[in-house]
Amino acid sequence: MLKIQELSKKFGGVHAVEKFSFEIKPNHITGLIGPNGAGKTTAFNLITNFLPRDKGEVFYKEELIKKSSAYKLVKKGIARTFQQIRIFPELTVKENLLLAMSHDYDNWWNSFGNIDENLEEERIMELLKEVNLEKYLEEKAGNLSYGQSKLLEILRVVATNADLILLDEPAAGVNPTMLRIVEKLILGLKEKGKTLLVIEHNMPFLMGISDEIIVMESGKFLCQDLPEKVQKDPKVLEAYLGG
Ligand SMILES: Nc1ncnc2c1ncn2[C@@H]1O[C@H](COP(=O)(O)OP(=O)(O)O)[C@@H](O)[C@H]1O
Numbered sequence: 107m108l109k110i111q112e113l114s115k116k117f118g119g120v121h122a123v124e125k126f127s128f129e130i131k132p133n134h135i136t137g138l139i140g141p142n143g144a145g146k147t148t149a150f151n152l153i154t155n156f157l158p159r160d161k162g163e164v165f166y167k168e169e170l171i172k173k174s175s176a177y178k179l180v181k182k183g184i185a186r187t188f189q190q191i192r193i194f195p196e197l198t199v200k201e202n203l204l205l206a207m208s209h210d211y212d213n214w215w216n217s218f219g220n221i222d223e224n225l226e227e228e229r230i231m232e233l234l235k236e237v238n239l240e241k242y243l244e245e246k247a248g249n250l251s252y253g254q255s256k257l258l259e260i261l262r263v264v265a266t267n268a269d270l271i272l273l274d275e276p277a278a279g280v281n282p283t284m285l286r287i288v289e290k291l292i293l294g295l296k297e298k299g300k301t302l303l304v305i306e307h308n309m310p311f312l313m314g315i316s317d318e319i320i321v322m323e324s325g326k327f328l329c330q331d332l333p334e335k336v337q338k339d340p341k342v343l344e345a346y347l348g349g
């Protein structure tokens with residue numbers, strides 16, 4: 107579904123991502139872990155064209171993805187969330203989701219004006235019901251709690267109909283009740299045939315939902331294996347504990 111080859115990015119003298127390669131399988135949930143500063147978020151930025159890569163190649167469904175605008179990737183079927191939430195606080199929950207549903211990204215402002223809100227409202231309500239947010243349809247997104255905003259950000263990605271979904275720390279700072287909703291949402295996406303790549307520090311959560319785990323250390327690929335194998339891998343423990 108996604109193949110990364112020797113992806114590299116330097117910030118000044120820092121190799122944030124260095125010759126990073128991996129593959130992920132369709133309809134799998136793959137976890138991406140590594141100590142703080144390992145380069146996970148930068149890798150997401152390179153894959154989704156939010157940052158230009160220095161070197162390396164990205165293949166999506168065997169198609170070479172060129173360095174181009176991030177929005178063009180959404181059109182191809184790759185969408186992501188951000189470690190720091192990026193919803194539109196002054197727009198309503200409904201408007202935030204409508205924006206994600208307008209598919210004419212080359213003509214985005216025009217297409218936004220042309221959306222038939224009534225037609226889309228049914229689908230939006232369906233999305234909101236899945237995460238118990240239906241009563242916030244007309245609420246300003248800025249008034250949502252932190253956990254609710256994170257859910258909205260994931261829903262926005264779902265609303266784009268992307269096949270490959272990249273989530274950057276969906277569980278961070280989320281309370282246990284909300285965490286179960288995030289988990290249900292992610293597992294539901296897999297059931298619908300989606301492929302997910304998930305960065306997360308909450309290990310019990312990530313190990314519980316993932317089919318495979320990729321470990322990154324100092325910008326580099328360390329290993330990729332089943333969750334139960336990764337948890338027992340001395341290399342991984344060393345990466346986290348510093349030997
Ligand atoms: N925009 C940037 N400018 C300079 N350095 C950056 C930038 N983004 C990330 N870095 C550095 O790259 C390294 C990897 O960061 P990051 O990808 O955020 O790691 P992770 O998500 O695994 O915690 C860190 O050393 C970080 O300080």
Ligand SMILES: [Mg+2]
Pocket residue numbers: 146147148189
């Ligand atoms: Mg990060």
